[in-house]
Amino acid sequence: MMDILNALTVLINFTVIPALTYGSQLALGAIFVTLIYAVLRFANFATGDMMSFGTMFAVLLTYYFQTIGINFGFLPTALLTIPFAIIAMIIYMLLIDKFVFSYYRIKKSPPVQFAMVSVGVMFVTQAIIRIIIGPSDRRFIDGEKFILKANEFKEITGLNEGITLKSSQAITVILTLIIVSIMFWFLNKTKTGKSMRAYSDNEDLALLSGIDPKKVVMITWIIAGILATIGGVLYGLDKSYRPFVYFNNMLPIFAAAIVGGIGNPFGAFLGGYVIAFAEIFLTYAYKRFMSYLLPESLEPDSLLQLLSTDYKFAISFSILVIVLLVRPSGIFKGKTL
């Protein structure tokens, strides 16, 4: 019995908690991609860099707050800066929309052209970020680092293995759940949310019933800005802030959005966790886990790792390819809000 509990503890500590955290971060990004896809109808290749842009403000403001002595008790100061970062992000997004995307929307350009334009936005955003903050690696988490340390857990339960819970992990999961539930409530229950869904479902019909397209587009960018900034800050708190990494994160985020059915926010939400769990479960070395479950004579010599951690990204992309082959519309039917 003790062995089984020990084995489970190992599994939770090294796979479930990191996967939940990483999945939440991906989920926020994937909902961002999916929202833009559903309402504005294009694949936004500037996703990663937009998240990075919002995070940049949070990082800079955190440094500023630290110098003037404001802090958030045991929570990271970055959480205090999120509202300001969101405002900056939304202003940037609305400016981009006004000067870049709206022209093509009015012209009703094909989605491919939108995607190419978003590549241009990606270049510009990346340049602005690197010119302002530079490409280096930054850690900006402060306050209490751990909620639960492995030693404390061992003392409380008397097990051989411990569970470590970083505060950034707990904050990520809780904040994600709050934000996502508010968003779903907004989309399903409020009038504005319903008008967004109607617009995404059938643009012409929505226009006929008196929905203002400008307002829908604006609300979409505002929600997108909130999601992008929070997703980015949470990722930065948990790992670290580095512009190049954010650009690369675009790829698993796309994978999550498509796996969940692009255009479907709930699918994107779950898609994030599917990708995260697959990545971590397939690259985890099960040696320690099995050593508790198997009798000593059978104890494995090798690491019992299905794939080396180098292939972490490749796994999510392979899942994507399989989903595209077997069920192109994603696990949950996509293309409507």
Next chain:
Amino acid sequence: MRNYSNVIAAYSIMLILIILVGIFQSWSIALTIMNYCLISAVMTIGANIQWGYAGLINFGIMGYTALGGLAVVLVSVDPVKKAWQVGGLNILACILIIVAMVITVRYLLNHFKKSKIRNYSIALIVIGGILVLNVTATPGIEAIEAIDPAKTGFLGGLGMPVLFSWIVGGLFAAGLAFVIGKIALGLRADYLAIATLLIAEIVVSIIKHEEWLARGVKNVIGLKRPAPYEIDLQTSDWFINLVEKFHSKKLSLISSATEKQEALNQMVIEASSVYVKLCFTGLFLTVVVILLIVTQKALYSPWGRKMRAIRDNEEAASAMGKNIVKEHLLIFVLGSAVVGLAGAMMVTNDGLFTPGSYRPMRYTFVIWVMVIVGGTGNNFGAILGGFVVWFLWVEAAPIALFLINLFTSHMPETHALRVHLIESASYFRFLVIGIGLLMIMRYRPKGIIPEKIIKQ
């Protein structure tokens, strides 16, 4: 002739710009830029075949480039005999297992009806195959990687001439494109873009982490060259004499013999690097010209017209009895092969293969910007795009530095803003490229040299 006046003007401006770099910076830099422009031009020809002729969006250019580079290593490097002795059998067995897996899966797909049992058995074969592969490969890979890991630790290549590897690079890329095309070409445009982007990422991560294949992130250096080496040139008499003749006027101004010898040595070193680069330029120029003639002929042949018809109206072309799936696959393979060739050319030019340097920004998105800026569907435009964008990509930093110094000259040397801006001068290239792309897409959506359709 009038039709071509804008083409000629654009290319002359480009040439003058490169010559200006030669005068203001150095001829060595100018030739480096020129060589990379030519390589980029080959890549854009490939991308233009897919996007401009057939409207296929392929964000996987990085993957084909990397495969082309891999081909150079696998063909031109001398084989590591010891590695073959200890692990060659395992690797060959693995290849056989993979082939067997593919054949059985294909057999199942073709000879049985779609059912749950079929799906499960395919999944079982794939998973079982991967497990067997793991067991067979691991000892071999470990043995190979243990052999002199600082220098080799990989199987090496075939020891063949490097020019041959350019063709192999094209074939490798074509093979990959065939597989991807079979999987992904049925997808809608933006799905296809994302899928190819991610598949390219998988390809690069395999090349990066399978060290027995091409040393992975440990890089392969000192690859063969189709051009002479600088060291050999510097010691050969004919070359020194040539340099002496070339610079005879300058040399005659110097009176003392020792100084003359020193000046000559300096000139020989400089001239040798320029000479090697000129050799590469000649080679690349030949490739670009051949490709340009072939693609231009293809574009205005019945086949090219068919491609345009498919691009502009798939349903109508399909109604006329054109096999769209087949044609799309063909053009996907052809375009990718050209990109693979460019990848091999690039690695040959650098003389080293660095899998860690393959990033989507540089090898996919910049190439796409080149095609869009230059002119989709027009080969002259695509090549010009390669030149213009690569030139900006390289020269943006020095130009930005110059402008920053100009505008901040009233500030003191240590002013925080000035120091910060000067430090980040190299990132202005992203800004230039991004704004350039947005401007072109907005005000000249068909590119600098738009597509021209000759009506017959």
